[in-house]
Amino acid sequence: xxxxxxxxxxxxxxxxxxxxxxxxxxxxxxxxxxxxxxxxxxxxxxxxxxxxxxxxxxxxxxxxxxxxxxxxxxxxxxxxxxxxxxxxxxxxxxxxxxxxxxxxxxxxxxxxx
Amino acid sequence: xxxxxxxxxxxxxxxxxxxxxxxxxxxxxxxxxxxxxxxxxxxxxxxxxxxxxxxxxxxxxxxxxxxxxxxxxxxxxxxxxxxxxxxxxxxxxxxxxxxxxxxxxxxxxxx
Numbered sequence: 001x002x003x004x005x006x007x008x009x010x011x012x013x014x015x016x017x018x019x020x021x022x023x024x025x026x027x028x029x030x031x032x033x034x035x036x037x038x039x040x041x042x043x044x045x046x047x048x049x050x051x052x053x054x055x056x057x058x059x060x061x062x063x064x065x066x067x068x069x070x071x072x073x074x075x076x077x078x079x080x081x082x083x084x085x086x087x088x089x090x091x092x093x094x095x096x097x098x099x100x101x102x103x104x105x106x107x108x109x110x111x112x113x
Numbered sequence: 114x115x116x117x118x119x120x121x122x123x124x125x126x127x128x129x130x131x132x133x134x135x136x137x138x139x140x141x142x143x144x145x146x147x148x149x150x151x152x153x154x155x156x157x158x159x160x161x162x163x164x165x166x167x168x169x170x171x172x173x174x175x176x177x178x179x180x181x182x183x184x185x186x187x188x189x190x191x192x193x194x195x196x197x198x199x200x201x202x203x204x205x206x207x208x209x210x211x212x213x214x215x216x217x218x219x220x221x222x223x224x
Binding site for chain 2: 033035040041042043044045048050088090097099100101102103104105106
């Protein structure tokens, strides 16, 4: 059983469309991170959300942390082919050592020109 | 400011040999983490170290795997007597606080 459930697992869309990726858990997290990983490379940190209800924007990307700090979402507006990649959410559940990140299984996004 | 460095990027070992993976954290970071990404699986935590101390090794296999982060020099993940199932991408991350920054990974292939 995955502690962090990401959905959808695969997403294939056309350039210009909007999309949302979800990251859900039954556990409470003190913070959640979103990463993007390209093939053959390590994950690159996009954002960290800490406060319940927090919304952070990074250009066309909007990240939200649920009020209860059990879920998060990533919304991309007007997707571009350059957004193609593997998106990962990660966090340390309350009660575990804060450095021990648990990762979702990832969402593979493909944006077609 | 250089990011997290890992070497080698690719490592091929025959069954029974030893594999040594190195990680140099970002400048100023004293926390190092190792993760493993198996084919078709997500990233899994292995071990969390600070200088000269293992903080959490709950994700490390009980046998053949060890990790260190000495006072001087890089962190080392050591796998003894490798088996085919050890083939994976091994990532190191470092932090100075909450956020972890990842290196490019070492891809280990056991033949």
